[in-house]
Amino acid sequence: MKQESFQALHGAEWDAxxxxxxxxxxxxxxxxxxxxxxxxxxxxxxxxYRRVCQQLALAERRAYSTLLIERxxxxxxxxxxxxxxxxxxxxxxxLEFFGATFPRLVRRHWRxxxxxxxxxxxxxxxxxxxLQLRPELAHAVLGPEQxxxxxxxxxxxxxxxxxxRDEQTDLMMFGFYVWNNVSIGFRxxxxxxxxxxxxxxxxxxxxxxxxxxxxxxxxxxxxxxxWRFVATHSAPELLAIAIAGGAGLQLGMAxxxxxxRSRGRALVEAGRDGAKLALGVFGMLVLAxxxxxxxxxxxxxxxxxxxxxxxxLWIGILAWLALGGRNLPPDSDPER
Amino acid sequence: MLDTLTLVETPEGISxxxxxxxxxxxxxxxxxxxAIRLGIVWATGVAIALxxxxxxxxxxxxxxxxxxxxxxxxxxxxxxxxxxxRALNLRVVADSGAPVGWVASITRNLMRTxxxxxxxxxxxxxxxxxxxxxxxxxxxxxxxxxxxxEPRRAKGPPALPAAPVQPxxxxxxxxxxxxxxxxxxxxxxxxxxxxxxxxxxxxxTGTYGNDAVQRLxxxxxxxxxRRS
Numbered sequence: 057m058k059q060e061s062f063q064a065l066h067g068a069e070w071d072a073x074x075x076x077x078x079x080x081x082x083x084x085x086x087x088x089x090x091x092x093x094x095x096x097x098x099x100x101x102x103x104x105y106r107r108v109c110q111q112l113a114l115a116e117r118r119a120y121s122t123l124l125i126e127r128x129x130x131x132x133x134x135x136x137x138x139x140x141x142x143x144x145x146x147x148x149x150x151l152e153f154f155g156a157t158f159p160r161l162v163r164r165h166w167r168x169x170x171x172x173x174x175x176x177x178x179x180x181x182x183x184x185x186x187l188q189l190r191p192e193l194a195h196a197v198l199g200p201e202q203x204x205x206x207x208x209x210x211x212x213x214x215x216x217x218x219x220x221r222d223e224q225t226d227l228m229m230f231g232f233y234v235w236n237n238v239s240i241g242f243r244x245x246x247x248x249x250x251x252x253x254x255x256x257x258x259x260x261x262x263x264x265x266x267x268x269x270x271x272x273x274x275x276x277x278x279x280x281x282x283w284r285f286v287a288t289h290s291a292p293e294l295l296a297i298a299i300a301g302g303a304g305l306q307l308g309m310a311x312x313x314x315x316x317r318s319r320g321r322a323l324v325e326a327g328r329d330g331a332k333l334a335l336g337v338f339g340m341l342v343l344a345x346x347x348x349x350x351x352x353x354x355x356x357x358x359x360x361x362x363x364x365x366x367x368x369l370w371i372g373i374l375a376w377l378a379l380g381g382r383n384l385p386p387d388s389d390p391e392r
Numbered sequence: 393m394l395d396t397l398t399l400v401e402t403p404e405g406i407s408x409x410x411x412x413x414x415x416x417x418x419x420x421x422x423x424x425x426x427a428i429r430l431g432i433v434w435a436t437g438v439a440i441a442l443x444x445x446x447x448x449x450x451x452x453x454x455x456x457x458x459x460x461x462x463x464x465x466x467x468x469x470x471x472x473x474x475x476x477x478r479a480l481n482l483r484v485v486a487d488s489g490a491p492v493g494w495v496a497s498i499t500r501n502l503m504r505t506x507x508x509x510x511x512x513x514x515x516x517x518x519x520x521x522x523x524x525x526x527x528x529x530x531x532x533x534x535x536x537x538x539x540x541x542e543p544r545r546a547k548g549p550p551a552l553p554a555a556p557v558q559p560x561x562x563x564x565x566x567x568x569x570x571x572x573x574x575x576x577x578x579x580x581x582x583x584x585x586x587x588x589x590x591x592x593x594x595x596x597t598g599t600y601g602n603d604a605v606q607r608l609x610x611x612x613x614x615x616x617x618r619r620s
Contacts, residue, residue: 058617059572081471109404116406119565121572121616130542133408133489137471140490144469231452242460246505249529254506307533320532327533331499 059120066111070131072096073104077134105135156381158336161329162299163378165306172259172302176294179263180270187271194272197264206269210282219285219353226349233345237293241300241337245307245330252308255301262297284359287366289348291373296340303333340373398525398537400489408489411540412525415517417480418538422513424476429458460501467497473541483541487525496534503530556618557610559596568615575612578605 057065076096096104112128143149162169187194194203210219240258247254273282307326314322347369351357398410436454440447466474472484472492484492484500492500507516507528516528525537563571578586583602590597590604597607 059615060617106404109402109406113406119569121569121576123576129409132404132406133542136402136408136489137485137491141471142468142491142493145494225446225449227446227449228452229449231449231456235452235456238456238460242502243505246502249503249506249533250509323533324535327499327503327535328495331495331502331534334502335498 057118059118059124062111062115062118062120063124069104070108070128073101073108073131073135076101076104077131077138080138081134101135102139105132105139108132108135153332154336154339156384157332158339159377159380160382160384161333161336162302165302165329165333168306168309169299169302172255172305173298175256175259176263176298176301179260180267183264183267184271184274187268187275191272191275194268194275197268198272203272206273207276207278210273210278210285212278212281219281219355226353229353230345230349233348234342237341237345238338241296241341242334244297244300245304245334245337248301248304248307248330249311250308251311252305255304255308259298259301266294281355284355284362285352287352287363288369289344289352291344291366291370292340292347293344295373295377296337296344299333299340300337303330303337306330396524396526398487400487402489410485410489410537412527413480413482413538413540414526415520417482417540418520418526419513419517421474421476421480421482424479425463425474426476428475429462432458463501463504464494464497467492467501468494477538481541482538484536484538487535487537492536496536500530500534500536503528503533506530555610556614557607558614559611560598561596563615571608572612572615575609578609 072095079095080098108128108131112125112132115125115128183197198206244255244258247258270282270286273279307323307330310322310326311319317325396412396414398412399407400410401407433455436451440451443450463474467484470478473482477483484497486492486496504516507513507519507530509515513528516530519532520526520528523532527537531537559571574589581589583605586605587601590608591600593608594600594604596611597604599607
């Protein structure tokens, strides 16, 4: 068939598809609804797209003119972008992610997670213990100004109604915690691409810092306000940082030891899991920020309420990570 | 190959032609986005200065969304284009040619943290100069590409003024394609250049000058299947 007859045969179809694509790709949903009628029904799009694919293949095979092939290629690529467009996040998908996908991912990468948790919690608890016996060692980790600052923050003689902060409002601190902590979590993960050095450094230094502050305050008798403040939100916050570090380590391992995959393939797989883990870390840190801003800081809360709630939260989050989604068959993990 | 073209076969059995965008257009798109984000943060800062500490909370949340969320939301919800990329006609796609998904977009934007190192996107710039498809590190981890979005083209071949002329010999498919390509490009060339190119085909046309051009255009007409 000569090109002219080919174009005469299918030209109207291409024009219709082109107009439909123009309309459907308009940014505002209202315009799309208004204009889509009269061009082509949405249900006809996949079939029309496949027909154009076939016509493109024919045109290339028959060496039709470049302009025609270019036009069909453009049409096909635009159609491809619409046909394979990602779905908007549905409430159910979000629920499924936090209920099953995320804890399962944490368990699947349990080796990285265990290493990350060790890097973080071992220095933390070791320093708390050591500082009870040798309090002067706190000065080896933190400078005098930093120590003075945390001492001032948790001085039991001050701050009768507010724990862990000065005059800022709860809401402002919420904003601050979200911005600050989530950024730390994301960076801990992403810096894993540098052969895992980023998470190792972040986890170890943060573990040491928190351990020193906690150990020092306990040793000098300021432990009361400090532990009352951190008990509850530490559960989601510390575990989230450890998970972010674990995801980062796993990314670093994909660079260092990709195993039987190409390095590029290993990176893509580690990145896909890592992004999902980072999304879960984001959720946990927002929860932590919420608790830290609106619950932990309330000095009026009786310890009989505060500490049981904190214990419940620790147990609950650990149980969620250990058990979440374990009844689903292994292949039901959505890949996207 | 010095070409930036990547061919990707789709499930429909055809190849998508992806033209990767290099460092400079991407940097320009980033600069536009950066200016917009800075503008949003600044405008929020001015607006909430009146609200005091509650405003401060809004400011920090806006900062968070603009810093971490802006590229992801635009890339997934606006067909792979942030405002800066739209201005430069760039688009983020998966390396399979499919639209970029949530997970891939989150990955490539989280990895900015590493691409920004040691300063001013140093790692990202080096990676995209070294990589044949000019991907930065984040693109490699996410499996994405930044490509030039297709320019809007004229619809189909232009009308050819010449009457159809049958070529004196049977032409091979590639030769026919070359003749048609000449006819399609002719409107973009000066008359002198057309004659110069047509002179190369003197054995086929048998003449030089404007006659040769007209004969070639006529042959293109015949090859396309026009009737006089």
